[in-house]
Amino acid sequence: MNPRNRNIIIAVIIVVIVAVGAFFAFGNKAKPAKAASKTVNIGIMSGIKQDDIIWKAVSKTAKDKYNITLKFTQFTDYTQPNAALANGDTDLNAFQHHAFLDAWNKANGNKLVALGNTFITPIHLYSSKVKSVSDIANGSTIAVPNDASNESRALYVLKSAGLINLSVSGDTLATVKDISSNPKHLVIKELDASQTARALDSVEAAVINTNYATAAKLTSDQSIFAEPVNKDSAQWINLIAAKKSDENNKVFKEVVEAYQSEATKAAIKEAYPHKEEIPAWDLKLK
Incomplete structure (x- = not known):
């Protein structure tokens, strides 16, 4: 073979080898894989249209911004979601305010933590029998939720309405035993929170959590007193909770960020145009 031709062939072979090597080293490098989708299960109360x-x-923001898929486990009463979270049946929950979580932790060994605030819902005193607080007759029966934190909140509402006085104040949980003055001799009927709206026909008035009031289609005309929203309301701000061991979980923090968004604010405004629910993650209470 002509030495010149041999050199050309060798040169071509070298070029081919270099090109093939470059292809496998660079040209055939896989495109960066999209981050794996993550699924987070959140415990919530049985859904209503507004929620x-x-x-x-929130789910759209979580998916679009963080590639997180949200799934939901629904519960029917307030005693269930924290136990399910502590047992690992859910990843997070979003149904309670700080006072409820504090009370649950004290009773169950401080297993859960708040990851971020969501909203606050001023609760109301409703009646189908009277039009104002002053119309409540002596000896009337008033229904309140029977779980520790919501009963306390309801009693403070009755205090703010001028119906009773309490021997405790501030963020101290109140019970019926703390009623120091009851000038109308009201009978306080303690019921599961889910039953307070149903009891309206058999009591003079009832303090009803917003989700149950909304589910019962109670109107603003049936509200005879609204809880004030001020610096004393901080304990009633709702939150997203996690197990203490997940306090620094990056994915769970991203779920909180997905909730604390302008899109969520717009959705809350759409769902509750009369401000029955108020975004609270940047709320300034005075």
């Missing part, structure tokens, strides 16, 4: 609107917006 569905809000969680739909």
Whole structure:
């Protein structure tokens, strides 16, 4: 073979080898894989249309911004979600305020933590029998939730309405034993929170949590007193909770960020145009 031709062939072979090597080293490098989708299961109370609107917006933000898929486990009463979270049946929950979580932790060994605030819902005193607090007759029966934190909140509402006085104040949980003055001799009927709206026909008035009031289609005309929203309301701000061992979980913090968004604010406004629910993660209470 002509030495010149041999050199050309060798040169071509070298070029081919270099090109193939470059292809496998660079040209055939796989494109960066999209981050794996993450699924987070959140415990919530049985859904109502308004809450569905809000969680739909949160789910969209979580998926679009963080590639997190939200799934939901629904519960029917307030005693269930924290136990399910502590047992690992859910990853997070979003149903309670700080006072409820504090009370649950004290009773169950401080297993859960708040990851971030969500909203606050001023609760109301409702009646189907009277139009104002002053119309409540002596000896009337008033229904309140029977779980520790919501009963306390309801009693403070009755105090703010001028119906009773309490021997405790501030963020101290109140019970019926703390009623120091009851000038109308009201009978306080303690019921599961889910039953307070149903009891309206058999009591003079009832302090009802907003989700149950909304589910019962109670109107603003049936509210005879609204809880004030001020610096004393901080304990009633709702939150997203996690197990203490997950306090620094990056994915769970991203779920909180997905909730604390402008899209969620817009959804809350759409779902509750009369401000029955108020975004609270940047709320300045005075």
